[in-house]
Amino acid sequence: MTRVRMDLFVSLDGYTPSPEDPPGNPMGEDWGRLTEAYVATRTFREKVFGDTSRAGTTGVDDAFASAFFEGVGAEIMGAAMFGLHSFPDDPDWKGWWGDTPPFGTPVYVLTHQAPKEPIAMDGGTTFHFRAGAIEDVLAEATGAAGDLDVRIGGGYRTAQAFLRAGLVDDLHLQVAPIFLGRGNRLWDDLVGLDRTHTVTSQVAESGVIHVVARR
Amino acid sequence: MTRVRMDLFVSLDGYTPSPEDPPGNPMGEDWGRLTEAYVATRTFREKVFGDTSRAGTTGVDDAFASAFFEGVGAEIMGAAMFGLHSFPDDPDWKGWWGDTPPFGTPVYVLTHQAPKEPIAMDGGTTFHFRAGAIEDVLAEATGAAGDLDVRIGGGYRTAQAFLRAGLVDDLHLQVAPIFLGRGNRLWDDLVGLDRTHTVTSQVAESGVIHVVARR
Numbered sequence: 001m002t003r004v005r006m007d008l009f010v011s012l013d014g015y016t017p018s019p020e021d022p023p024g025n026p027m028g029e030d031w032g033r034l035t036e037a038y039v040a041t042r043t044f045r046e047k048v049f050g051d052t053s054r055a056g057t058t059g060v061d062d063a064f065a066s067a068f069f070e071g072v073g074a075e076i077m078g079a080a081m082f083g084l085h086s087f088p089d090d091p092d093w094k095g096w097w098g099d100t101p102p103f104g105t106p107v108y109v110l111t112h113q114a115p116k117e118p119i120a121m122d123g124g125t126t127f128h129f130r131a132g133a134i135e136d137v138l139a140e141a142t143g144a145a146g147d148l149d150v151r152i153g154g155g156y157r158t159a160q161a162f163l164r165a166g167l168v169d170d171l172h173l174q175v176a177p178i179f180l181g182r183g184n185r186l187w188d189d190l191v192g193l194d195r196t197h198t199v200t201s202q203v204a205e206s207g208v209i210h211v212v213a214r215r
Numbered sequence: 216m217t218r219v220r221m222d223l224f225v226s227l228d229g230y231t232p233s234p235e236d237p238p239g240n241p242m243g244e245d246w247g248r249l250t251e252a253y254v255a256t257r258t259f260r261e262k263v264f265g266d267t268s269r270a271g272t273t274g275v276d277d278a279f280a281s282a283f284f285e286g287v288g289a290e291i292m293g294a295a296m297f298g299l300h301s302f303p304d305d306p307d308w309k310g311w312w313g314d315t316p317p318f319g320t321p322v323y324v325l326t327h328q329a330p331k332e333p334i335a336m337d338g339g340t341t342f343h344f345r346a347g348a349i350e351d352v353l354a355e356a357t358g359a360a361g362d363l364d365v366r367i368g369g370g371y372r373t374a375q376a377f378l379r380a381g382l383v384d385d386l387h388l389q390v391a392p393i394f395l396g397r398g399n400r401l402w403d404d405l406v407g408l409d410r411t412h413t414v415t416s417q418v419a420e421s422g423v424i425h426v427v428a429r430r
Contacts (some may be wrong), residue, residue: 083389180408190228190394200392207415
């Protein structure tokens with residue numbers, strides 16, 4: 001049974017970096033602090049950097065990082081996360097992830113730009129571009145995922161749309177114990193979530209709090 | 216060496232109940248949900264309800280509840296927490312805690328009302344009423360505490376004043392994994408706290424996340 005999953009990075013005071021981050025620099029200072037523990041994991045280093053030296057942290061952060069890459073049959077992301085807003089005039093732009101993106105599934109990119117042909121990458125990732133309603137794109141992704149899950153990959157505005165529509169079954173929040181005081185206010189999108197989802201938490205060796213809300 | 220301590224109840228989205236709670240009802244619905252795990256502890260039942268049956272939860276919540284009552288030599292609280300705003304015309308009002316309040320120390324109540332004589336209660340608690348600057352009241356409380364700590368007891372506006380003035384050495388947040396979406400926005404008062412304090416977290420059996428920020 002396909003479930004709709006989402007993983008987000010957030011500070012304890014509920015902020016994710018704002019779209020005012022410098023174009024072409026999706027890894028600003030705040031973002032770096034939020035993702036530091038994840039980027040340090042062995043799984044991230046293997047899957048995203050292709051580092052096979054088995055360096056990187058193990059433990060709770062790595063267990064969540066590993067789960068992040070398992071059981072996903074299709075992905076949905078926003079145009080900004082794919083990079084369409086940063087490189088609007090480059091017809092050959094193929095995302096931030098190099099020739100072999102770490103998804104290995106169909107990836108549906110939400111965009112209001114002119115229709116664009118799918119892009120097949122190495123490693124099983126194919127980027128599709130869709131301008132329809134999120135419910136319609138989710139239905140298509142669910143069909144493509146088979147028995148596996150659909151992941152909503154971000155960025156923030158895409159996540160917000162799915163959260164506010166009540167479409168997320170399993171939400172994993174990687175909460176950094178920092179108080180940023182700036183950015184998008186994710187907590188505002190989750191009011192009352194504990195009434196529809198069961199919320200559990202676990203603290204990693206890094207100090208990061210992993211909060212899981214499961215419908 | 217005296218340290219300035221504070222314990223607060225907050226939802227994961229950073230809210231504590233608002234002063235618009237009904238007068239005379241400091242235990243509204245939100246407050247009840249935030250304090251549920253604490254009120255269920257064996258320590259709270261013993262210390263506040265006088266329940267000596269040894270009923271109540273043990274474990275992480277109870278360890279924090281027990282620490283709450285240890286090592287405090289003086290307390291500071293706001294007029295609203297003492298109840299002066301709820302019972303402004305009752306000259307015999309002695310707080311919410313009955314004849315034997317659980318403090319057992321001098322308690323400094325911040326108030327702008329007319330000077331008021333101290334009230335000595337059973338069990339070692341004496342309520343003093345002060346109209347001075349928080350720094351001056353803190354200096355007096357520190358003197359009274361001897362080698363023990365000073366606790367800032369609340370309510371929210373009192374806590375906010377001490378937090379924003381940078382006067383709190385040890386902050387314990389009992390974070391309920393709920394998303395209230397209403398109340399006072401405590402997170403706004405803590406921006407950058409992780410740069411001056413070391414933040415550690417622990418999840419209790421109840422699901423409550425205990426976050427400690429220590430200077």
